[in-house]
Amino acid sequence: MDESKTDFDFLNTSADLAAKRLLGCTLTRQIGNHEIKVKIVETEAYDQFDAASHSYRGNTNRTAVMFGPAGYLYVYFTYGMHYCCNVVIGGPDYGAAALIRAVEPISGLSLMVKNRHGRDGIEVSNGPAKVCQALDIDKSLNGQNLRLPPLILQKQPELSSKEIVTGARIGISQNKDLAWRFYIRGNPYVSKPNKG
């Protein structure tokens, strides 16, 4: 059977719904003989109709991956020093992606700590640039097919709405009130729990 066509159908929807569906899914990163496996615990949605999104200004060299099919990796470089990674979501003509803001280690923790220069505990992966550092993701993985090594996304059963917290996105200056950040309730790796 051709799994490649159907695996990521669950991401072929609006950015906010797809970002929510990514919570609980796993990422497996192969680095040489080593393997790191993590669970996605925090995401943010971005699409072409959203002024805060890189895709808002259209399909450029930088954003081309966002305008491709779901299930590919979009990596961008920011603040002159950090990489952040996204899972492309929605159909090929819908420029959308979900920023992976935090993950929970499942296996390969010692290598993650090493990649984070000794940072331990939740500091290993409780932020988008920390996730990329821990998983050794940089621009060379931009456009990577997430069905294939060295980075594989696996669907997990969808969480119930009670397990998901929704709120405003972090670190943006446009569309601040749009509640397109999602995280797993009570998870210690969430970068910044909502106040209140």
Next chain:
DNA sequence: AGCGGGATTTTCT
């Protein structure tokens, strides 16, 4: 615990 600043370069105006 919370605030403020610096690091540093890609991307688009």
Next chain:
DNA sequence: GAAAATCCCGCTT
């Protein structure tokens, strides 16, 4: 030329 989907450190409560 300015801003940027961030992080870390140091200083103040």
